[in-house]
Each structure stands twice: as structure tokens, then as C-alpha cells.
Amino acid sequence: MSDLAIYDKYQHLLFERRGNGILWITINRPEHFNATDKVLHWELSKVWLEVGEDPLTRVAVITGAGRAFSAGGDFGMIDEQHNNFRRVSEIAKEAADVVYNIIDCPKPVISAINGVAVGAGLATALMADISIMAHEARITDGHTRLGVAAGDHAVILWPLLTSMAKAKYYLMTCDFIDGVEAERIGLVSRSVPLADLEATAMEVATKLATGAQSAIRWTKRSLNLWLKQSTPAFEASLAYEMLGFFSDDCREGLDALQEKRDPDYPSARD
Template sequence: MYSDYEFLKVEPGADRVLRITMNRPEKLNASGEIGHAEQGRIWREFDADPEMNVALITGAGRAFCAGGDIKEGNGPLPVDTRDGRALVRNMIACRKPIVSAINGVAVGGGLAIALLADISIASERAVLIDGHVRLGLAAGDHAALVWPLAIGMARSKYHLLLGNRITGREAAEIGLVGTCVPHEDLMPTANEIATRLAEGPQFAIQGTKAALNDWYLHNIGIFEHSLYVEALSATLPDAEAGIRAVREGTEPEFPGAVNSDRY
């Protein structure tokens, strides 16, 4: 088990904590096609592993995960709704608790993992960005489902429609993550919490998680809608302009701002 991962470094611990590291630090852990698939698959294998009680995920180097590798053409176009659906649905369906240690920038699928974790811990160096609109894309992945429950509709619209950068401290203050700690305390805190969960009453912990995740399951149609509009927006000229600007290092000029493309 866990032997055929390339993007993820997976380490089962004697303390029954599965430590997962997104391991492409030279690219800020941008995932690419292989990484996208692994980010969805790992949760089913972890859930089926009788030896592990808790998963703890972080990123190698100075980033958590910079999302898809846009400059190398591995994301977000064409939008792969299959991998995005697997990531979100498998994390929600996973019976066991997941802890995220957000050590740096978290974008795209990486941000989905960071916030869908049952306990999210941010470093003071963390930066959370749902930058879909900056690329001419509708906010798919997880945000329409997760953010309104966490921080309310008004704040969700404020940040998602503007594509704001949110620091780890700000994310904790508005309730987007569980807590924020000094960077040097991040991994000790995350390991302490993961160990505490692993040593706790598993039926009670898993049952509590399952009941809370019913909020997501009862509203899963919102997530499916967001995937649809993201995939649709990826076919429009605005997305082409946004991706081109990222690859060229320029500011995008969106045709839809003039032509008034409407949903």
C-alpha cells in the first residue's frame, strides 16, 4: 500500500498517523496531472488502511500547494472535473480525520485539501488564494460548498469574486481555518493534534465527523454546479486570456469585460 505515489510522499507512522507530503518543492508543489489524480486517490486508500487512524498532510519546502502547474500546461485547462470531483468527494467520504498543516501558499486543488481537512492549521506564513476569477474561471473545486458554511455568504462572495489573498492569520480570524500559529510551531502543533486524534476513541471521532460532513453531503449539488460552471468558463475567451497572462507574466485583459459575457 502507498508504494506507487510520485507526487505525494506517504509515510505510515507507528503512532497510527499517516503523514502525507506534497513533494514537488521546486514547483511550489504544483500538482500537474499525476498529482491531481494522487490528491484524490490517497483518501480512499487511507480510509481502507486498518493500521492508520489519522492523516496529516502538508507541503514540502515553502509552499503547501500552488494548484495546477499552469506554466507547463498541466492545469487548470482543460478542467478535469473527474479528478476535482474525486478529491472533494473522497475527502468528505473519508471516515477518518484529516489534519492539514498549511505551511505556505495554498491555491486551487491544494486549497481544497487545506480547507476540506477536518482540522486546518495555518502558519503565519500561509497565504490562501482561490484565484479562479483571476484566470477567467468560475470558482469550482470546493469553495461554493465549503466557504459559506465556514465564513458566511457575504465574506465568501467578497473573497471569491475578488480573488483575494488571505493570510493564515486572517483565515483564522474569519473562521476559514481552525487556528493559526507561528511558523516554527506549525508542525509540532499539527503532530500533537494528529497524535491526540489517533489515540482517541475512534468510533466517537469518526461518528462526529460523519455527522458534521452531512452538511456537505446535503448540499453536494452546489459543488456539482460549481464544477459545471468552472468547466463551462474554461471554454470561453476570458479563461484563455487569463492562462496566457500567467504564462507570459503579464496582467490579463479579459474580453468578457467588454463583450459582457453573461452566465
């Protein structure tokens, strides 16, 4: 039996052991810019449970195949959520698990952000303990552009990493940020040229994988108490996001994205 057999159930994630206890995870829907469909969304919420229990893994690195890290929610998945209480309830649980399971994973998680990251993909990228972003990559939270409140990770993480002023600006406008600016405002740990991204991620992963394991894990656990103190804000933001999937603005936001046009939100009409 392969030593990766515990990951056999994952369809859109690839796994590779790179020595020194480093597990390399690749989001693998490159033909769709690694957008999160129902399967991938579930996988990104659950994989950290396996990583935490994997005796051969000391550090996990996650990146995207092709030109994107993960380009947000698959349009088909979002369309199914609109005005669908059952599906919204399922997504709410998974969105919470993306955040909580990375926080609670005892092993360090590194993200190597190689291209565009939006939505659940961005939550995974930024919730990682160390985030390394290519200069050329671009990220946006994207929720208000869709017509729903910023939920997922954003309300607890962005003000802590940057400032309340920057968080409000970027979460309400959905302006894109490249790797250089993301590092400048403190949103990511490091930014390097795309050509150096994989080597840099491996260098950092090796440093952690060969370090004092209990000390590193307990440091992660202690620092993440800052995030756990923000649980009420996170739960509120997630509830507001899910409420938005029952709105006309969300319907218009999704239609505009699919039709590649500017949205005309019903709530903003005279």
C-alpha cells in the same frame, strides 16, 4: 514488504508513519511549489481511498514540501484543459473526487498549511477535517483570476465556514488571505507561527489518534452531512468552472499568469 507498500504507486506524495497510527503525507514537487500537474491532481483525488482502507492509519496529516503547500494548477495542465472536452471531463471527475473522497474518508484528515495554497491544493487543505495554517502562509481560491468560476470546494465550504458575505468577497476578488486572517474569519481551524506548525499538527493528530476512534469517526461523518446537503450547489459550481475552460477569458487569464502581467479579459473590454 513495507507497511507503506499500498502507497507505492504515488509519485508526488511521500508517506511516513509517525507512531500512534499517524500517517504523515507530504506533497512533493517543491521545485514547482507543489503545483498540481496531471499526476498530482489524480493522486490528491485518490489517496483518501487508501487512507480509509489502511488498517495502520487512524489519522492522516497532509502538508507540502519546501515553501508551498500547493501553488495551484500546473500551467501545462491548465493549458491542456483549454478547449479540450476529453481532458475537462477527466478533471471534473477528479475535482469532485478530491472533495467527496475526503468527506467520505472515515479517518480524520488534518492539513498543515505551510505556505501558499491555491486551486486543488487549497481544496485539499480546506476540505481537511482540521486545518492548521501558518501565520505566514497565504491562500486564494484563484479561479476567477484564471477566468473560470469558483468550483472545486469553494461554493459549499466558504459560506459555511465564514459567511456568504466573506465567501462572495474572496471568491470573486481572489484576494489573498494570510493565516491570521483565515483563522479570524473561521476559514481554518487554527493559525500558528510557521516554526510551530509541524509540532502543532502532530499534537492535534496525536490527540485524535489516541482518542475514542468510533466516536471521533462518527462525529466527522455526522458533521459532514452539512456538506453533503450542499451537493447540488457543488455540482453546479463544478460544471460552471469546467464550462469556463472553453472561454476566451480563461485563455487570457492563463496567458497573463504565465507572462506575470495583469489580465485583459475579452469579456471586460469596451
